[in-house]
Amino acid sequence: MPPLKRKRDYARIIIILSGVLPLLLGILFTAIDARHTVEQQQISAANTLLSQAEKMSDSAWDMITWLRRFHYRPCNQFEDELQRAGNLNAYFRAIGKLEGETVTCSSAYGTNPGTLTDMMRRAPPVTGKAWWSLSLAGTAGVPDRPAVIFVRQLADDEGFWAIIDGQYLMDFMSAIGESRGYRLSMRFDNGAPITVGEAPPPRSSLFSAQIYQAQSSRYPISVTIETPGAELMRAWRQVTFIFLPMTAILSILLMVLTANWLQRRISWRDEIRRAIHARQFSVHYQPVYNNRTQSCTGAEALLRWTLPGGDSIRPDIFISAAEAEGMIVPLTRHLLDLIAEDVQQWQVEPGFHIGINVAADHLQHPAFVDDMLKFADKIKQTPLLITLELTERSLIKDGEDVARKLDRLRADGMKVAIDDFGTGHCSLSYLQTFALDYLKIDRGFINAIESLSGETPVLDAIINLSHKLQLEVLGEGVETALQYCYLRQRGVTFIQGYYYAHPMDNDALIAWLAEHEQQPMRIEDSDDAQLHPS
Numbered sequence: 001m002p003p004l005k006r007k008r009d010y011a012r013i014i015i016i017l018s019g020v021l022p023l024l025l026g027i028l029f030t031a032i033d034a035r036h037t038v039e040q041q042q043i044s045a046a047n048t049l050l051s052q053a054e055k056m057s058d059s060a061w062d063m064i065t066w067l068r069r070f071h072y073r074p075c076n077q078f079e080d081e082l083q084r085a086g087n088l089n090a091y092f093r094a095i096g097k098l099e100g101e102t103v104t105c106s107s108a109y110g111t112n113p114g115t116l117t118d119m120m121r122r123a124p125p126v127t128g129k130a131w132w133s134l135s136l137a138g139t140a141g142v143p144d145r146p147a148v149i150f151v152r153q154l155a156d157d158e159g160f161w162a163i164i165d166g167q168y169l170m171d172f173m174s175a176i177g178e179s180r181g182y183r184l185s186m187r188f189d190n191g192a193p194i195t196v197g198e199a200p201p202p203r204s205s206l207f208s209a210q211i212y213q214a215q216s217s218r219y220p221i222s223v224t225i226e227t228p229g230a231e232l233m234r235a236w237r238q239v240t241f242i243f244l245p246m247t248a249i250l251s252i253l254l255m256v257l258t259a260n261w262l263q264r265r266i267s268w269r270d271e272i273r274r275a276i277h278a279r280q281f282s283v284h285y286q287p288v289y290n291n292r293t294q295s296c297t298g299a300e301a302l303l304r305w306t307l308p309g310g311d312s313i314r315p316d317i318f319i320s321a322a323e324a325e326g327m328i329v330p331l332t333r334h335l336l337d338l339i340a341e342d343v344q345q346w347q348v349e350p351g352f353h354i355g356i357n358v359a360a361d362h363l364q365h366p367a368f369v370d371d372m373l374k375f376a377d378k379i380k381q382t383p384l385l386i387t388l389e390l391t392e393r394s395l396i397k398d399g400e401d402v403a404r405k406l407d408r409l410r411a412d413g414m415k416v417a418i419d420d421f422g423t424g425h426c427s428l429s430y431l432q433t434f435a436l437d438y439l440k441i442d443r444g445f446i447n448a449i450e451s452l453s454g455e456t457p458v459l460d461a462i463i464n465l466s467h468k469l470q471l472e473v474l475g476e477g478v479e480t481a482l483q484y485c486y487l488r489q490r491g492v493t494f495i496q497g498y499y500y501a502h503p504m505d506n507d508a509l510i511a512w513l514a515e516h517e518q519q520p521m522r523i524e525d526s527d528d529a530q531l532h533p534s
């Protein structure tokens with residue numbers, strides 16, 4: 001498959017993914033949100049149920065406290081009162097008295113209702129407690145309707161009991177659970193569950209049933225709420241209808257942004273590659289003046305990109321794009337080829353420097369040393385000396401490895417300079433990590449010069465530091481006689497900037513060198529006013 005087609009296919013996949021991703025995330029978050037909403041509803045329903053069950057328990061225990069007035073009294077003495085109390089309190093199926101296991105009297109069954117086991121239709125629980133409660137599947141009188149029994153046993157074997165009819169609880173549970181399709185179940189201690197609602201099918205939809213359990217903090221009452229998958233689905237659909245338009249807008253936005261980004265990315269890479277093949281790049285050279293020899297002893301190579309119509313793209317734009325899109329290595333290799341062609345015609349003194357900007361990505365590239373050695377080999381017939389200019393624009397991560405590579409190239413006679421010194425985050429750490437020959441002071445510091453006798457503290461500090469480290473120092477972007485004289489006064493050996501010479505193409509440089517290479521810097525009469533203001 002042709003590389004461009006393959007790239008377009010990848011781009012299409014990335015754009016589709018960037019659109020699908022928010023949708024998938026939207027579905028996931030809304031599903032989580034639906035579960036959360038259903039859980040909140042379950043918590044609220046469970047709290048309401050427990051609170052109602054606790055109120056009923058309170059009534060039952062209050063009733064038992066009231067029954068204690070009949071302690072030590074035979075049943076036939078308070079039978080009428082018992083019946084009235086049982087009938088007037090709506091919750092109660094029956095209330096009564098116990099002696100051991102025997103129910104001695106009951107508001108519903110009279111004076112001889114049998115044993116506790118007969119009445120509960122199961123054995124009493126072994127709790128070891130003087131009071132207990134238990135949910136029952138039914139009682140002797142009403143076997144097919146649940147109930148809850150509350151028992152208080154006294155030390156002398158007598159006891160009192162109250163049975164609450166389960167119907168009240170079931171009605172209440174139905175009222176709460178019916179609209180949401182809940183299956184609700186309540187148990188008092190380890191008794192029979194009092195249940196309302198259909199058991200949800202194992203998996204009726206995308207969601208399985210959600211179960212929530214809660215316990216009363218006051219009584220041994222537990223509640224279980226099962227919400228069917230269909231209810232979760234309904235909650236999810238509700239949330240989705242609110243969020244779906246937002247997610248769809250986000251998807252479209254992300255797709256447009258991704259498409260734009262890819263378009264730019266692909267086009268910068270392709271454009272640079274195409275421009276290399278179409279030989280749209282050329283090199284301009286900016287002469288560097290040496291105060292010591294009072295002549296031009298070097299030039300910096302600066303890449304230029306001219307489009308077929310004659311327009312050009314600014315180096316800071318295409319260099320940044322090449323660095324960002326992983327094209328700086330092929331571009332620098334192309335630069336080296338172009339320089340190697342140009343310099344064959346140069347007539348310069350031995351040791352004339354050619355400064356080459358090297359990006360961090362290239363320094364860290366495994367082929368960097370080879371690339372530079374190949375370049376050195378190509379220009380070995382010329383008297384040129386290569387200076388590698390490291391910029392701080394991008395961070396050099398593997399400092400030690402780069403230091404080894406630079407040492408290797410220095411051993412081969414190349415020089416190393418830090419470009420734009422003081423503008424990045426790591427100027428000082430570069431001084432420590434790499435063996436250097438030159439330090440190029442950024443033009444921002446040179447611009448700060450205001451008068452010959454005045455102080456420019458940061459610039460002065462950089463110059464002093466270079467002297468202390470025995471590094472050769474170069475002032476960049478020198479545009480005025482004042483800046484030039486200030487730097488010369490403070491022992492800056494090399495000067496680069498429009499004041500001396502602009503960057504120029506190869507033909508112009510050859511002509512310029514023929515005329516100016518050996519000429520000392522000329523300070524024009526018009527510059528005197530600047531140097532000696534009245």
Ligand SMILES: Nc1nc2c(ncn2[C@@H]2O[C@H](COP(=O)(O)O[C@H]3[C@@H](O)[C@H](n4cnc5c(=O)[nH]c(N)nc54)O[C@@H]3COP(=O)(O)O)[C@@H](O)[C@H]2O)c(=O)[nH]1
Pocket residue numbers: 286300301302303304314315316319335357358359391419420443476477478479496497498499503
């Ligand atoms: N990795 C590479 N980077 C490169 C290469 N070619 C250029 N560049 C970097 O691009 C940035 C912009 O460069 P350019 O537009 O070429 O500007 C250079 C000079 O034209 C400019 N300059 C020189 N003298 C003056 C001056 O007196 N005043 C003034 N305002 N500008 C001046 O400065 C730029 C040189 O900067 P430097 O490299 O820091 O010495 C720039 O960062 C280039 O480095 C390349 O092939 N590879």
